[in-house]
Amino acid sequence: MSGTSGIRRGGGRDRDTAGRARNARPRDGLGRPLPYEADGVERQPEGVVRGPEQTVAEAQALLEAGKPFHAHEVFEDAWKSGPEEERALWRGLAQLAVGLTHAARGNATGGARLLRRGAGAAEEWAARTGRARPYGMGLAELSAWARELAEVVEREGVAISAQAWAPRLRGRDA
Known part of the structure; x- marks a missing residue:
């Protein structure tokens, strides 16, 4: 077992307890794999069902x-577990x-x-449903941020700071 809970190493591929292929290597803050012995950031658990507000x-x-x-x-969890x-x-x-x-x-x-x-998908969803601010998120503002x-x-052509460029999902006033 590696330092990643529930993932077995060995036999060519890392596998979770259900036998699905899963990479057990630690990851950095941007999700890049690190060497097995490195200290990475805690992974986000997968398959968690949350309500929209919590998401x-x-x-x-x-x-x-x-x-x-x-x-x-x-x-991705919301996409896979939420209403169609x-x-x-x-x-x-x-x-x-x-x-x-x-x-x-x-x-x-x-x-x-x-x-x-992603900007196009958000705009298309808002146009199709008539919901421009689902769960308080400003889809037009998010799309403008993404295009900028x-x-x-x-x-x-260089790496940007994810933290400096982090969008406000609910706008500046939220």
């Missing part, structure tokens, strides 16, 4: 801590968090692509 609050705290990869995991009519919303928000992750890792092309894809960041990372 937004947890993701916001992770974004503010400079951990967009972990925020993506929270949004909201899955596109949570998937779009997960794409925004992954886009921020790639931009912070220095992957300008992938970061910009995912930021724009996409332009910055393409123009600058």
Whole structure:
């Protein structure tokens, strides 16, 4: 057993207790694998069912801590466990968090692509449902933030600070 709870090492691939392939290597704050013996940041548990308000609050705290990869995991849980009519919303928000992750890792092309894809998904969901502020989140503001960041990372071509660029999911007044 590695230092990651419930994951066995050996036999070629790390596996969880159900036998699914899982990487047991510790990770840094941006989700990059580290050597097995390194100290990493605590992983976000997967498959947690949260209510929408808790999802937004947890993701916001992770974004503010400079951990967009972990925020993506929270949004992914909502995407996979939430009501069918909201899955596109949570998937779009997960794409925004992954886009921020790639931009912070220095992957300008992938970061910009995912930021724009997530912005488009959020805008499309809002237009389709007529809900521009689900759970207090300003989707137009988030989309504008994502498009601005996409332009910055393409123009600058260098890694950005995930913490400095963390979006406010509920806007500046929340």
